[in-house]
Amino acid sequence: MRACVRCPVLVLAALVVVATAQPFAQQSNPIPKSNMAPNELLGTWRLNVAKSRYSPGPPLKDERRVYSRTAEGVTGVVTRTRADGSVEKYEYIANFGGEYMVTGTPEYDAVTLRRVDELASEAVLTLAGMVYGVARRVISRDGKVMTITFDRKDADHPVHNEAVYDKQ
Secondary structure: HHHHHHHHHHHHHHHHHHHHHHHHHHHHOOHHHHHOOHHHHOOOEEEEEOOEEEEOOOOOOOEEEEEEEEOOOOEEEEEOOOOOEEEEEEEEEEEEOOOEEOOOOOOOOEEEEEEEEOEEEEEEEEEOEEEEEEEEEEEOOOOOOOEEEEEEOOOOEEEEEEEEEEOO
């Protein structure tokens, strides 16, 4: 008889644990999986100037990209040194499927990300609602190399850059 009395208590206790654990699991990773950047992206990347191509140029002297996951999405912090020695640092927090603010650069103020496949994505960069350019990011299968191809189809000043980064 005692076993029968304990069973409902144990079942109730198990239900309470399951019911309370589910919201905590959801809070620890509120970003839907379809909106998450691949783990291969996370970390620090450094521009490999020798493998990169800039048209019309000149190439950058250096660039570091640091990607980290936060509750709001993926934070990107990019610090670049231009050919003239000037340094620019811009930041954003973004997920796939929405438009997000970019701070620190006068060239664009928003980014919209779209997943192409598990290791590739496309970013539309805009300034005051007008398309500035499109960047396509591809991470190698081994997660050691990232290539970002940037195109701007400006009739007066078209741009086609292929920047290659090594994972640090």
